[in-house]
Every structure is written in C-alpha cells, then in structure tokens.
Amino acid sequence: MSDKDWAALVGLAVYLALRAVDYLLPKGRHFRFIDRWIVRDDTDEERGEHRDGA
Amino acid sequence: MTAADAVGIVFGRRPRPYALAACLSSTVLAVLLWGGTGVWGDHHDVWSVATAVAATASAVLLAAGWALSSRAFLEHGLLLNAGVFAARGAYIWIVGGNFWTAALSLTWVVASGGAYLMERTATGPPGAPRRR
Numbered sequence: 765m766s767d768k769d770w771a772a773l774v775g776l777a778v779y780l781a782l783r784a785v786d787y788l789l790p791k792g793r794h795f796r797f798i799d800r801w802i803v804r805d806d807t808d809e810e811r812g813e814h815r816d817g818a
Numbered sequence: 819m820t821a822a823d824a825v826g827i828v829f830g831r832r833p834r835p836y837a838l839a840a841c842l843s844s845t846v847l848a849v850l851l852w853g854g855t856g857v858w859g860d861h862h863d864v865w866s867v868a869t870a871v872a873a874t875a876s877a878v879l880l881a882a883g884w885a886l887s888s889r890a891f892l893e894h895g896l897l898l899n900a901g902v903f904a905a906r907g908a909y910i911w912i913v914g915g916n917f918w919t920a921a922l923s924l925t926w927v928v929a930s931g932g933a934y935l936m937e938r939t940a941t942g943p944p945g946a947p948r949r950r
Contacts, residue, residue, distance in 0.1 A: 767912045768858070772865035775872070775905025782897055782931050786938045794939040 841880035848873035873902040900930040
C-alpha cells in the first residue's frame with residue numbers, strides 16, 4: 765500500500781472511532797462542564813428564532 | 819442580554835463560528851486535493867479521490883447544516899472534517915514531513931471531533947440553549 769492509502773485509512777479509522785465513541789456514550793447525558801459555562805435563557809425571543817420552533 | 823443579542827443573527831440564523839471555520843478549512847483542503855497542489859500531490863488514485871470527495875462533502879454539509887438549521891448535517895460535516903484532516907496529518911507524518919505541519923492537521927481532528935461529540939450530546943436545534 766502507498767503512503768496515501770495508509771493516510772486515507774487513518775482518516776477512515778478516525779471517522780469510525782468517533783462514531784464508536786458516540787455510540788458508546790450513554791444516551792440522555794451531556795458533558796457537565798457545559799452547565800458550568802452557560803446559563804438557562806427562557807426568553808420568548810430566544811425560543812422564536814429557530815425555524816423548527818423547538 | 820441574551821446570547822442572540824451578544825452575537826447577533828445572520829440571515830435569521832444563529833452564527834456558528836466553529837462550523838464556519840471548519841467549513842472554510844474543508845473547502846481549502848478540498849481545493850488543494852482536487853487541484854493536486856497541496857502536500858498530498860497527485861490526486862488520481864482512488865484514496866486521493868475519496869479524501870477529496872470527503873473534504874468537499876464536509877464543506878457542503880457544514881454550510882447546509884447552518885443554512886437549513888440541520889443538526890444532522892452539521893454533525894456529519896464535523897465528522898468528515900475530522901476524518902480528512904486526520905488523513906492529511908497522517909500523510910505528512912508518514913512521508914516524513916514537518917512534525918508541526920502534521921500537528922496542525924491533528925488540532926483540527928481534536929477540535930472537530932470534540933465539536934461532533936458535543937453536538938451529539940446537546941439537545942434541541944443547532945445553537946439553541948440547552949433545556950432539560
């Protein structure tokens with residue numbers, strides 16, 4: 765295999781590894797440090813700006 | 819002051835600075851790969867074409883993810899961005915190129931991979947405040 769083949773395989777491996785980590789992370793959880801850095805914002809303006817209305 | 823007040827709204831959508839940066843980096847990489855002008859060199863073998871296609875897809879998905887407010891597009895764009903920069907970094911490393919040039923690519927892998935995992939653990943639409 766050429767150098768490019770190996771390099772592309774490394775890229776593919778990283779892609780699959782990230783998918784695997786995502787698969788293994790427990791669902792319905794989020795990183796705790798996010799809570800430390802953001803605050804809740806419940807204004808109507810915030811809610812209304814998204815297309816899907818979520 | 820809300821987050822929207824702080825950063826403003828662009829074309830009715832919340833700005834996504836990291837997605838924009840990743841989109842631009844994927845675009846540059848795609849141009850280099852298709853043009854055969856970067857460290858990758860000749861681009862006529864199957865893996866080179868696959869890497870170029872992945873870089874192009876990453877740029878398109880990140881742009882579409884922002885324009886369509888699609889978290890799925892953003893996630894796949896970030897994932898592909900991490901993959902193509904991993905390939906670039908690995909290639910530079912394998913051929914004995916400058917370590918720091920390879921490390922620069924690996925920083926994109928860490929940033930985009932981390933952003934992907936954070937998007938996956940977030941709830942609600944892209945950029946929305948997290949709610950429980």
